[in-house]
Amino acid sequence: MPDINRNYTHFIEGDFTSARNCEFIDSIDPTTGNVWATFARGDANVADEAIQSSHRAFGGWAALTGHQRWSAILELADALENRWEELVETEIRDNGKRIAEVRAQFSGLHSWFRYFAEQGKNIGPKAQSNTNPAVESETHYVPYGVVVAITPWNSPLMILAWKLAPALIAGNTVVVKPSEHASASTLEFAKLAYESGIPNGVLNVTTGYGHEIGDALVRHPLTRKVTFTGSDTGGRLVATSAAENIIPSTLELGGKSPQIVFDDADLNSAVNGILSGIFLSNGQTCVAGSRLIVHHRIKDTLIDRIISCANSLQSGNPMCTTTQIGPLANEMQLDKVLTHIEMAKREGAVCRAGGNRIHPEDCPNGYFVEPTVFDNVKPSMRIWQEEIFGPVLAVTSFHEEEDALSLANEGNYGLAAGIWTSDLDRAGHIANRINTGTVYINHYRSVDPAAPVGGMKHSGYGRELGPDAVEDFLQVKSVWTGIKPIPSPYPGLKW
Numbered sequence: 001m002p003d004i005n006r007n008y009t010h011f012i013e014g015d016f017t018s019a020r021n022c023e024f025i026d027s028i029d030p031t032t033g034n035v036w037a038t039f040a041r042g043d044a045n046v047a048d049e050a051i052q053s054s055h056r057a058f059g060g061w062a063a064l065t066g067h068q069r070w071s072a073i074l075e076l077a078d079a080l081e082n083r084w085e086e087l088v089e090t091e092i093r094d095n096g097k098r099i100a101e102v103r104a105q106f107s108g109l110h111s112w113f114r115y116f117a118e119q120g121k122n123i124g125p126k127a128q129s130n131t132n133p134a135v136e137s138e139t140h141y142v143p144y145g146v147v148v149a150i151t152p153w154n155s156p157l158m159i160l161a162w163k164l165a166p167a168l169i170a171g172n173t174v175v176v177k178p179s180e181h182a183s184a185s186t187l188e189f190a191k192l193a194y195e196s197g198i199p200n201g202v203l204n205v206t207t208g209y210g211h212e213i214g215d216a217l218v219r220h221p222l223t224r225k226v227t228f229t230g231s232d233t234g235g236r237l238v239a240t241s242a243a244e245n246i247i248p249s250t251l252e253l254g255g256k257s258p259q260i261v262f263d264d265a266d267l268n269s270a271v272n273g274i275l276s277g278i279f280l281s282n283g284q285t286c287v288a289g290s291r292l293i294v295h296h297r298i299k300d301t302l303i304d305r306i307i308s309c310a311n312s313l314q315s316g317n318p319m320c321t322t323t324q325i326g327p328l329a330n331e332m333q334l335d336k337v338l339t340h341i342e343m344a345k346r347e348g349a350v351c352r353a354g355g356n357r358i359h360p361e362d363c364p365n366g367y368f369v370e371p372t373v374f375d376n377v378k379p380s381m382r383i384w385q386e387e388i389f390g391p392v393l394a395v396t397s398f399h400e401e402e403d404a405l406s407l408a409n410e411g412n413y414g415l416a417a418g419i420w421t422s423d424l425d426r427a428g429h430i431a432n433r434i435n436t437g438t439v440y441i442n443h444y445r446s447v448d449p450a451a452p453v454g455g456m457k458h459s460g461y462g463r464e465l466g467p468d469a470v471e472d473f474l475q476v477k478s479v480w481t482g483i484k485p486i487p488s489p490y491p492g493l494k495w
């Protein structure tokens with residue numbers, strides 16, 4: 001692919017900021033290994049500029065009626081529906097996601113905005129049935145003010161849509177800090193949002209490192225809430241800074257999601273669900289089904305099929321529609337995945353497919369790793385416990401249902417789980433006892449505006465999406481109105 005060179009500055013107050021006095025961070029195209037763009041390296045001063053801008057914009061945006069904000073967000077949704085293709089190549093350059101997957105995500109971006117705009121448009125006061133006949137009371141819902149949204153590199157725009165749509169319809173203004181590895185699509189999105197009519201300062205985007213500008217945004221005295229998606233390491237730091245600033249945080253963190261396959265499962269569906277769980281987006285998805293727990297009677301049959309599919313997947317240029325495995329998103333991720341593969345080999349897991357970096361003919365310097373399957377994995381191994389965020393499947397087997405459940409519930413994470421069986425009573429029973437925020441039965445990977453997502457244990461707290469998504473961006477206020485004369489609190493007291 002020809003190298004492009006774009007220099008991106010922050011997007012504040014409806015435009016890209018001046019490049020003067022900016023330091024820049026190189027963004028490497030993972031398909032070529034070459035610099036394709038640079039992002040401004042923001043600091044506390046830039047954080048202040050962006051937050052002040054969003055704080056100024058807050059009064060006007062919050063004062064609009066829900067219907068007026070709904071209408072502005074629908075304009076944005078229309079612009080996305082008409083122009084999403086403009087963003088596709090930018091995202092692929094930034095994180096190497098395959099064109100088929102980017103197209104699928106981007107062609108549906110508008111629908112998240114429509115759904116939450118609709119959900120939040122009529123939120124108004126609710127009467128309380130209090131016990132005092134002398135007063136009426138109501139619950140009012142008010143926006144927080146400036147919300148900081150911090151996003152990772154794997155699906156920057158979809159994850160942003162989940163935060164932005166409910167936050168904006170609720171009347172908040174938002175400062176976004178995308179990943180330093182993949183900020184371009186978020187910046188281009190902000191430009192598109194302004195062109196669609198979102199007012200100045202209602203959405204600002206600042207770029208740079210998490211520990212620099214990210215932390216400064218969370219600690220800013222005018223920031224009222226933070227919504228974070230990323231690693232548990234990043235989440236812990238963000239939650240600590242948010243606690244010190246006494247602001248609420250929502251954390252969507254990592255996972256090490258189990259897929260349990262019983263011997264009565266429809267094996268074709270299970271194989272397809274397992275492949276999509278671990279190899280789509282190269283395993284760089286929070287819900288990657290990276291731990292396979294399979295009944296001993298069907299283990300060999302199932303693994304043989306998975307290995308045969310893994311070995312036949314075509315790696316190559318993610319811009320090409322026939323490519324089945326693209327590059328990993330950045331060099332740090334490449335190193336992390338290769339290190340985990342080496343560790344798994346040293347710890348005694350048996351590598352049954354893949355296990356190596358590869359150099360496809362059309363992009364020999366890209367960050368490619370073969371789809372990899374490890375068998376005979378023990379729960380004590382790091383490959384079983386740690387999130388790799390790559391195309392690496394760890395397999396173990398079980399005899400009894402209880403053993404499958406305790407293997408699935410092992411470890412610090414609790415994001416998602418898959419259960420494959422034709423016995424729906426059994427599946428329901430396990431779904432009740434599995435400690436994850438999402439459970440898929442004979443299915444894997446769906447997301448929908450109506451279904452809340454989020455984690456248990458170290459996978460985070462709070463939920464995104466679902467029927468309460470907008471309320472998560474609203475503060476609750478009780479308003480009391482006296483309807484009878486007030487008796488003296490000191491009977492007999494003379495005026």
Ligand code: NAD
Nearest residue numbers: 151152153178179210214215230231234237252253254286
């Ligand atoms: P990361 O934690 O390294 O970075 C995420 C974002 O946080 C980046 O924008 C980064 O700059 C910022 N950041 C890091 N430290 C910060 C700090 N101290 N203060 C403020 N901001 C800070 O994560 P990543 O490598 O970009 O993304 C991969 C991780 O994201 C994986 O663990 C994955 O499971 C998780 N993820 C979770 C979900 C979910 O919905 N649960 C979805 C996608 C990705």
